[in-house]
C-alpha cells in the first residue's frame with residue numbers, strides 16, 4: 001500500500017479518477033487544473049503538492065512534489081493540513097463541510113467551482129478509494 | 135463539527151410590532167412592485183418607530199436578476215439605511231440579502247457571496263426578513279437565488295453572513311395570500327422538510343424541525359387552501375414553513391430542488407410548483423437510499439392522505455390541493471419539453487442540490503427521473 005502523500009499514492013489516485021464513471025460524468029464539461037496542497041503538521045514534516053490537469057472528465061497530466069516550485073500554478077488550490085487530509089480520505093470529513101468549517105481552504109473562482117460542485121465532490125471522493133498507509 | 139444557524143424569530147399575531155423595539159432610524163424596504171402597491175408594505179411601514187424614516191425599493195420583478203439589484207443599489211447607498219427589511223416571497227427576501235451584502239461591501243462582486251470566505255458584513259446595517267408567503271423559508275436561510283436574464287439560469291448564492299438577524303412571521307402578512315400562491319409555496323415548504331430530512335447532511339436539529347414542520351403544515355394545509363382557514367391555521371402553516379426553511383438551511387436540499395430550479399429557470403414556472411412537480415419521483419428514486427427515513431415521514435401524514443409509501447401519499451395530497459403532478463399538467467407541451475430536455479438535465483446536474491441528495495444519481499438517472507414526470 002502506498003504512503004500518503006507520495007508519488008505512488010498520486011499515481012493510484014489518478015488511475016482511480018480516470019476510471020471513475022461518476023467523475024467522467026460530472027466533470028465532462030470541466031476544463032481547468034487544481035492543486036491539492038497537503039500542509040505539513042505533526043504527522044508529516046513537509047508540505048506536499050499534487051497538481052492535476054483536468055479536462056472533460058479526465059486527468060490528462062499529474063505532478064507530485066514536495067517542492068512548490070516543481071508544480072505549475074493552477075486555477076484552483078484545495079489546501080489542508082496533513083491530519084485533515086487523513087480524515088478526509090477516511091471519509092471522516094466531508095470535503096465541502098471541510099471548507100465551510102475552516103479545515104480546508106479552496107482558492108480560485110467560486111463562480112466556476114459552484115457550477116461544478118458535483119465534479120469537485122466526485123474528485124475528492126475518489127481520494128477516499130485509494131488504499132494507503134498513514 | 136457542524137453548525138446550527140438561525141435568525142432570531144418573532145412569530146404569531148402582532149409580531150410586526152416588534153419593529154418598534156429595535157431602534158430603527160432608517161429602514162430600506164426591499165420588495166416587489168406588486169406588493170409595494172398593496173397594503174402589505176404599508177403595514178410594515180406603519181409598524182416602524184414613529185421617528186424612523188423609510189424608503190421602499192420595489193424595482194424587482196418576481197424573479198430578480200443582477201441588473202435589478204444593481205439599479206436599486208445606488209438608491210439604497212444614497213439612502214444610507216441602518217436596517218434593510220426584505221418584505222415579500224423568496225425573491226424579495228433574497229434580493230434584500232444581496233442588496234444588504236453589496237451595500238455593506240461596495241467592492242463585492244455578486245459571485246463573491248459564497249460560504250467559502252468571510253465577507254465582513256454588518257458594519258453599517260442589519261437585516262430583517264418579513265415573509266408574505268408561507269413556503270420559501272428564505273427568512274431563515276443563508277442562501278439567495280438570483281436569475282441571469284440572458285442565460286436562463288438561476289444562481290445559488292450563499293453565505294452565513296446573509297442570514298437575516300430577525301425573521302418576523304406575522305400571520306397577518308399571509309392571511310389574504312391567493313389560493314394558487316398558497317399551494318405553490320406550501321409545496322415548496324413540504325419539499326424543504328422532506329429533502330432536508332434525507333439530505334446526506336441531515337442532523338438532529340434538521341430532523342426535529344422537518345418532522346414538526348410537516349406536522350404543522352399537513353395538519354392545516356387543506357383548510358387553508360380551501361379558504362376555510364382561520365388565522366390560527368394560517369399561523370401553523372406559516373410557522374411550519376419557516377421550520378422547514380430552518381431545516382434545509384442547516385442540512386441542504388436535494389434533487390427535487392436541482393430539477394425544480396432548472397425547470398423554473400427554463401419555463402418560468404413558480405419555484406414551489408417546479409420543485410413539487412419532481413418531488414414524488416425523486417422520492418421514488420431516492421427510496422433505495424433512504425427508505426426508512428421516508429417511512430418515518432409518511433407516518434406524519436394525516437390518515438386522509440397516508441398511503442403505503444411517501445411517494446403515493448404526496449401524490450394524493452398534491453392532487454387534492456391542485457399541485458400539478460406532471461410536466462403536462464404544469465402546462466408544458468411535449469415538443470417544448472423535449473427541445474429543452476438536455477439543457478434542463480445539465481442545469482440540474484450543476485445544482486448544489488445534487489451534492490447532498492441521498493442517492494448519488496448520474497446524468498442518465500436524472501434524465502430518466504425527469505422523463506417519468508412527463509405525463510404525455
Ligand SMILES: [Fe+2]
Pocket residue numbers: 270322326391405409
Ligand atoms: Fe425551495
